[in-house]
Amino acid sequence: MEMLDLAGWHPIAASSDLPTRHVFHGQLLGREFAVWRADDGFVNVWENRCLHRGVRLSLGLNDGRELRCLYHGWRYSSRSAGCTYIPAHPADAPARTICNRTYDAVEAAGMVWSSVAPEAEFALPEVLAGADPLVLRPVPVNAAPGVALALAEGLLPDARAIGAASVSFAEAGLVVFVQPLDAHRCVLRGVLLAQPDDRMAALRYHDGVLCGLRDRIEASGEVAPPPLEVGFQPVDAALAEMPARARSGPKAELRVQVARKWDAAQDVAGFQLRAVRGVLPAFQPGAHIDVHLPNGMSRQYSITNAPGESDYTIGVKRDAAGRGGSVCLHGDVREGDVLAISAPRNNFPLRRDSEKVLLIAGGIGITPMLAMAQALQVQGIPYALHVFARSEAHVPFADRLAGLAVTRHLGLDAAGTGAVLGDILSGYAFSHHVYVCGPAPMLTATREIAAGAGWPEEAVHFEYFANPEVIDDSTSFEIALARSAMTLQVPAGRSILEVLQENGVDVPSSCEQGACGTCVCGVLEGEPEHQDVYLSAAERAANDQIMTCVSRARSARLVLDI
Amino acid sequence: MMAQPCTDTVMLEHWHPVVSLDELRGAGRCRTVLLDRPVEIVRAAGGARVLCDSAPVQTLVQYGYVWASFGTAPAPLFPFPEFDEADRRFVVTGVFGVQVSAGRAIENFLDMGHFPYVHTGILGEEPHTEVKEYDVEISQSRDEILATRCRFYQPKAAVSSDEGADVEYIYRVPHPNCSVLYKSSPVDETRLDAIYIFVQPMGQEKIRAHTGMCIIDDASTDLDIRSFQQTIFGQDKPILENQYPRRLPLDPRAETPIRADKSAIAYRRWLAAKGLGWGVIPAGA
Numbered sequence: 001m002e003m004l005d006l007a008g009w010h011p012i013a014a015s016s017d018l019p020t021r022h023v024f025h026g027q028l029l030g031r032e033f034a035v036w037r038a039d040d041g042f043v044n045v046w047e048n049r050c051l052h053r054g055v056r057l058s059l060g061l062n063d064g065r066e067l068r069c070l071y072h073g074w075r076y077s078s079r080s081a082g083c084t085y086i087p088a089h090p091a092d093a094p095a096r097t098i099c100n101r102t103y104d105a106v107e108a109a110g111m112v113w114s115s116v117a118p119e120a121e122f123a124l125p126e127v128l129a130g131a132d133p134l135v136l137r138p139v140p141v142n143a144a145p146g147v148a149l150a151l152a153e154g155l156l157p158d159a160r161a162i163g164a165a166s167v168s169f170a171e172a173g174l175v176v177f178v179q180p181l182d183a184h185r186c187v188l189r190g191v192l193l194a195q196p197d198d199r200m201a202a203l204r205y206h207d208g209v210l211c212g213l214r215d216r217i218e219a220s221g222e223v224a225p226p227p228l229e230v231g232f233q234p235v236d237a238a239l240a241e242m243p244a245r246a247r248s249g250p251k252a253e254l255r256v257q258v259a260r261k262w263d264a265a266q267d268v269a270g271f272q273l274r275a276v277r278g279v280l281p282a283f284q285p286g287a288h289i290d291v292h293l294p295n296g297m298s299r300q301y302s303i304t305n306a307p308g309e310s311d312y313t314i315g316v317k318r319d320a321a322g323r324g325g326s327v328c329l330h331g332d333v334r335e336g337d338v339l340a341i342s343a344p345r346n347n348f349p350l351r352r353d354s355e356k357v358l359l360i361a362g363g364i365g366i367t368p369m370l371a372m373a374q375a376l377q378v379q380g381i382p383y384a385l386h387v388f389a390r391s392e393a394h395v396p397f398a399d400r401l402a403g404l405a406v407t408r409h410l411g412l413d414a415a416g417t418g419a420v421l422g423d424i425l426s427g428y429a430f431s432h433h434v435y436v437c438g439p440a441p442m443l444t445a446t447r448e449i450a451a452g453a454g455w456p457e458e459a460v461h462f463e464y465f466a467n468p469e470v471i472d473d474s475t476s477f478e479i480a481l482a483r484s485a486m487t488l489q490v491p492a493g494r495s496i497l498e499v500l501q502e503n504g505v506d507v508p509s510s511c512e513q514g515a516c517g518t519c520v521c522g523v524l525e526g527e528p529e530h531q532d533v534y535l536s537a538a539e540r541a542a543n544d545q546i547m548t549c550v551s552r553a554r555s556a557r558l559v560l561d562i
Numbered sequence: 563m564m565a566q567p568c569t570d571t572v573m574l575e576h577w578h579p580v581v582s583l584d585e586l587r588g589a590g591r592c593r594t595v596l597l598d599r600p601v602e603i604v605r606a607a608g609g610a611r612v613l614c615d616s617a618p619v620q621t622l623v624q625y626g627y628v629w630a631s632f633g634t635a636p637a638p639l640f641p642f643p644e645f646d647e648a649d650r651r652f653v654v655t656g657v658f659g660v661q662v663s664a665g666r667a668i669e670n671f672l673d674m675g676h677f678p679y680v681h682t683g684i685l686g687e688e689p690h691t692e693v694k695e696y697d698v699e700i701s702q703s704r705d706e707i708l709a710t711r712c713r714f715y716q717p718k719a720a721v722s723s724d725e726g727a728d729v730e731y732i733y734r735v736p737h738p739n740c741s742v743l744y745k746s747s748p749v750d751e752t753r754l755d756a757i758y759i760f761v762q763p764m765g766q767e768k769i770r771a772h773t774g775m776c777i778i779d780d781a782s783t784d785l786d787i788r789s790f791q792q793t794i795f796g797q798d799k800p801i802l803e804n805q806y807p808r809r810l811p812l813d814p815r816a817e818t819p820i821r822a823d824k825s826a827i828a829y830r831r832w833l834a835a836k837g838l839g840w841g842v843i844p845a846g847a
Contacts, residue, residue, distance in 0.1 A: 032806075048806075049806055051817065051818045052817060052818050052819075052820070053669075053805060053817060054805045054806045054807065054811075054817060055801060055804055055805050055806075056804040056805075056806065059800075059804055070679065070680075070801065071676050071679060071680065071801055072675045072676050072679060073678070073679045073688075073691065086820060087675070087678070087679075087688075087691035087692075088674075088675040088691060088692065088693040088820060088821075088822040089692070089693070089820060089821060089822065090691060090692050091692075098818055232806075232807065232816065234813065234815035234816060235815050235816070235817065235818050236815075237815060352689060352691075353688075353689045353690055353691045353692050354689055355689060381689060431689070431690070
């Protein structure tokens with residue numbers, strides 16, 4: 001029964017089964033696979049089942065970067081198989097851990113090879129090394145793979161077994177692989193080791209040989225065993241319950257290598273970060289990572305990549321007057337260095353239930369906008385990207401802008417910027433959304449102009465790099481933690497977040513200046529003194545959430561939902 | 563070949579639809595399968611009689627259908643008052659054989675998130691994909707699930723307009739295999755049309771879905787109404803037949819629910835609490 005060993009590598013498809021943007025239905029040892037090639041050539045082998053409602057992903061749409069489930073439009077990224085978008089909840093970022101089951105895959109000798117539970121790396125059978133093989137038409141057989149292999153060995157006199165599931169015939173230059181679909185079914189995959197002179201004749205002749213073999217196997221009268229019983233792995237316990245708003249977030253669980261560092265614009269360094277091992281988690285447009293620096297600091301940078309790309313690319317603006325993060329990255333970090341980063345976290349999610357999207361970027365604020373513009377471009381949602389910069393030399397990642405719907409606004413002063421923003425933001429209509437990222441004065445101006453032009457607050461989405469406000473931490477007050485059943489005192493000079501963390505309450509945090517939204521906490525009672533720039537005016541007025549890193553209490557006591 | 567007949571008491575103690583009176587009137591008699599047992603329905607005084615292996619089976623004629631039960635004392639069928647409202651039209655829109663469990667079919671009926679993707683241009687349309695917050699309760703007194711305040715964007719929401727708008731839905735699940743939805747009438751916005759699905763479980767993974775409506779509409783022909791519903795169901799059928807596993811998994815960790823699936827989560831919990839073990843994969847199995 002060695003043929004049914006889960007560790008074995010088997011051919012599951014011919015390379016020609018994966019033409020552009022197709023999804024192929026593969027099978028191995030009772031499992032079904034959705035097999036698809038991304039536009040960059042990467043071959044994905046996934047469990048053939050959407051994690052949401054179990055619909056076969058082989059029915060899905062391959063857009064070249066992501067696979068979209070046919071039933072509810074969930075999008076899964078090439079490589080990581082992480083879910084990047086759930087259309088039913090366009091304003092939320094899906095939990096990063098929603099990830100399909102993937103299988104290892106290698107494309108070699110004109111075929112795609114996979115294994116259910118490999119114990120070793122794929123090794124190309126020696127007989128195929130250096131060959132320019134012609135892959136024959138696969139022939140499905142209703143018989144146990146072991147029975148098929150035994151009869152295949154009798155096909156020609158000079159049979160030689162290769163590995164556990166194939167047989168080679170030196171004189172004919174033929175290798176027959178038996179792909180075990182299940183305990184009772186298999187596929188004969190024949191390969192000619194060299195391109196024959198008369199291709200059509202060779203294809204026809206060998207197809208006849210393999211079909212004849214199939215007929216003999218099926219007529220052999222061996223009773224086929226019952227199918228393998230294959231269960232489905234349960235999803236992560238955290239995903240099985242509602243609501244799925246991620247609260248926890250470890251801080252630096254990924255290790256990446258700087259694969260490339262370059263000047264992405266004047267004073268802007270680009271960093272291409274590659275997984276040291278395995279595959280980086282899927283990211284969504286708008287997501288950022290925390291980068292932990294050699295000097296002990298941690299800084300947040302937006303991911304600029306298009307859907308389905310394997311590395312994370314970030315842009316770092318040199319700020320000599322800053323706190324030292326950008327200077328360290330510009331000066332000390334080199335290609336080849338290994339950095340600790342957090343998993344992507346998305347506090348700036350892109351709604352895709354829009355009829356038109358305006359993206360407004362100022363300077364280095366282009367970084368999240370690039371990821372958004374590329375996602376919208378791939379998905380075919382109408383958008384316009386407006387880039388404000390001092391000069392063309394100051395436009396970061398100009399190479400990524402090619403092919404996008406971009407308009408540049410260069411060298412404008414505050415008044416000129418305001419006038420252009422007024423033009424861009426005239427003509428709000430239902431289902432239009434605007435996203436803006438850039439320096440604080442530009443964000444403030446954009447929000448004011450949009451409000452004046454009739455944009456509802458919920459259609460204006462913004463991300464500050466930093467909180468320009470001066471934080472007043474002179475008050476002292478009491479916090480009661482409803483779920484942890486603790487009451488703590490927040491003294492002047494300490495933040496709620498610091499007091500929580502000192503008392504062993506794990507609250508994820510990132511920028512710690514009220515800009516990124518990571519440390520949000522629900523408020524059940526009391527009146528917060530908001531000092532962040534993350535919440536909108538309506539969210540502030542509702543008084544039901546607070547950024548624990550900077551905001552405080554107006555009332556003597558706050559009851560937090562934690 | 564027939565599977566081992568169902569022995570699940572929850573299923574056996576319910577009434578199940580086997581044929582519409584419409585179909586029976588035309589055909590005179592009907593052979594079908596219920597809970598893995600062959601049954602025959604013949605016209606008789608009072609409407610119809612159901613036989614299994616020539617022995618009589620408990621029979622009920624209600625809401626335009628013949629219902630049968632193999633139980634000892636099946637509870638009365640759920641209330642469906644709209645069926646008796648004099649100014650509504652009752653239209654049987656068809657019966658569909660589907661290779662899926664009853665539970666999967668009911669969940670699909672409750673689901674709004676697939677409208678833009680599966681019923682494109684009819685019940686939904688990209689980019690309007692959001693499932694807004696709605697309320698779900700399991701009514702103890704009526705032993706049914708009620709989802710209210712459901713809203714979903716629909717292109718051409720009213721007969722009189724080409725504009726899209728949010729349409730309001732109410733969903734009831736008063737029986738493990740039956741559901742009724744109410745949606746604003748395109749003709750009279752003060753009234754709600756009632757659209758039902760009564761699922762006949764032939765086997766654990768094979769059903770006949772009986773569909774129809776009780777609506778306020780005296781303009782459309784029966785043919786128009788049937789064509790519409792057959793289009794909708796024809797779009798759902800290939801999705802349903804490609805769901806794995808085919809039986810409805812009741813273990814919360816079997817699949818990944820989102821907030822939009824609140825009604826499905828309540829439905830799975832409700833079935834689990836009843837102790838149903840047929841046509842589903844029980845938790846811990």
